[in-house]
Amino acid sequence: MAFTSVQFVVFLFLCATVYFLTPKRYRWVTLFIANYIFYFFAGPRYLIYLLATTITIYCGARQLGKMSSKNKADFAAVKLSLDKEEKKAWKANFTKKKRAVLIPTLLFNLGILSVLKYSGFVGSNLNALFARFSLDITMPAPSFLLPLGISFYTFQSLAYLIDVYREKFEPERNLAKFALFISFFPQIVQGPIGRFSDLAEQLYRPNGFSYERVKFGVQLILWGVFKKLVIADRAKVIVDTIFAYPETFGGTYVAVGALVYCVQLYGDFSGGIDIATGAAQVLGIQLEKNFERPYLATSIPDFWRRWHITLGAWFRDYVFYPLSLSKFFMKVGRKGRKLFGNYIGKLLPVLIPQFIVFFLIGIWHGAEWKYIAFGFYNGTLIVLGILFDQPLKKLIEKCQIRTECFSWHLFQVLRTLVLIALGKIITRAPGVGASVYMTQSMVRNWDGDILCNGGLLKLGLDTQDLWVLLLSSLVLLTISLLQESGIHIREALAKQNLLFRWIIYLAAIFSLILFGVYGLNYNASDFIYRGF
């Protein structure tokens, strides 16, 4: 059930109607049932994976919760009689016991994800390696269809388990309520990845009907559909053409392809997130923010703080910090200081885990070498950015370049956009070799004339569609700039006169009807991140 389908609109309408008509005490049950109906539509056989994760994480967390409660009571009884070293030993012993529950549960769930997502990739690469060394070994390289949202619900549930392990909160006792948290239908498809401490209470409480909130939710859904159907699916035509024929469309076309792919990916992913957030808002639930105008970022780290925020935060809290603050990396830092001096030594426990995080973010996107290259590219940019931060600041000072002005800010935004677009070539090209070829071609065969001599009309869109894409992207940019300057669009619109408001609403609805990429022979393309 795609977010842009009529079925989804009907499903959301029915779900919201039944939810608000259900007695308050049982509203969470309505949501729970709705989630499983939604997931059932995605493919009944995938329910087994969702259930396996739900049950194992529930049991693991409950066990950890019981252990923590018992430990607290036991420790309180003997605390006064223990000296500092004994307290430390007690803590270490308890951590060991907890890890005996945590690690198998983590491995089981990461195992499901890894087998389904990476076994084909690992198998085929091993086979290629064996063949190279003339070894007569063949590994199975199965290709599985991924269950809907598996990366997203697995990460969400692992975060919950680790938080219970860290004793941030008590585990949920009710299995059905926990299952509701893992499977909330608007966000299970492509995020945002929710945290138990923010989301659970909103799901469990009986949300009342609010006209204002439903209106805001529907507006956000329409805005998401606009980004997806008017912008992303139109941009897709150009991107697909250029990247399918890299030998025909070299030079400037590659730059056009990379830039338009930036637009497509943002329209597609953030559009999907807007629909999810809007649908949740209709039901009285506020999902976490996943985007904050990423293409207005002034540096690569800034970009990653604005793009897919919940995934970045997940890796920061559950991979980066545990690695950086581990005894091993603390030791690496101390040794690094002795060997390379204070500056580099201090940076090592940050740089290496950061690199590992980007490697993982790369393979999170897919089991292909190009995604590993993408992670490597971003990791390198971040590490270089940190290493050259101080020397560059000194250089800027020496050259007396003004940094507190619009032109410098614009330069930073454009520089970041170029680096991001180059990274997009890696992920969109058919392979790493093709992305290198395309980038070389862009530099060597640059021909700006294609932008004016009708060259863009060879990319699958006619003049009218190109204008629609350009103007709708400008609308997106204008809205982004307004939001960046602190204006809340929906709130500002709500303050306008009735006539003006309805002119805007009708213009939005008609633009969707007239310019959305659909029709009798056209199926709205799948959301890109749905495949991750």
Add this chain to the structure above:
Amino acid sequence: METLLKILEELRPDVDFQENKALIDSGELDSFDIVSLVGELSEAFEIEIGAEDIIPENFNSVEAMMALVTKLQED
């Protein structure tokens, strides 16, 4: 408190640690600052700060950081 302030001022001389009470929430300190800071605090106060302690409430202000240090020293 003086040791803590000295560490913070060496780490980020551009930040007003006395006034800013939302160091994390406002984005003033990022994850790199936090890792460097944790390394310094661990050495200076002989404590172990784990990933579970890295929550905004523990690092939003100097007072919150001091409270965390005191708590970990007592544990």
